[in-house]
Amino acid sequence: MKERVKEEIKFYTEVFKTAIFLLVATAGGTIGLLLKANNSVVLTLAIVGCLLEPVWAFWAVITYFKVKNLLKELE
Numbered sequence: 001m002k003e004r005v006k007e008e009i010k011f012y013t014e015v016f017k018t019a020i021f022l023l024v025a026t027a028g029g030t031i032g033l034l035l036k037a038n039n040s041v042v043l044t045l046a047i048v049g050c051l052l053e054p055v056w057a058f059w060a061v062i063t064y065f066k067v068k069n070l071l072k073e074l075e
Helices: 002-035 040-074
Strands: none
Touching: 002 040
16 A cells, blocks of 8 residues: 555656646746747747646646645555
8 A cells, every 4th residue: 555655656746847847848938939929920839838837837736736645645
C-alpha cells in the first residue's frame, strides 16, 4: 500500500513539474508574441497562448492538491 502511494507521489510530482514548465514556457512565448503583434497569425497564436495559460495553471493546482492528499494518506 505504501509503495503504491510513494510511486503515485513520484508520478504526480513529475506531472506537477511538467505543468509548471508549460505554464512558464507558454507565458514567455505569449509575451514575446504580444510584443511584436504585427499581423493576424502572430496575434492568433498570442490569443491561443492566453487561452492555454489558465488550463496549465488549473492543471498545476489540481496536481498540487493530489500530491498533498497522497502525502496525508502516506502518514
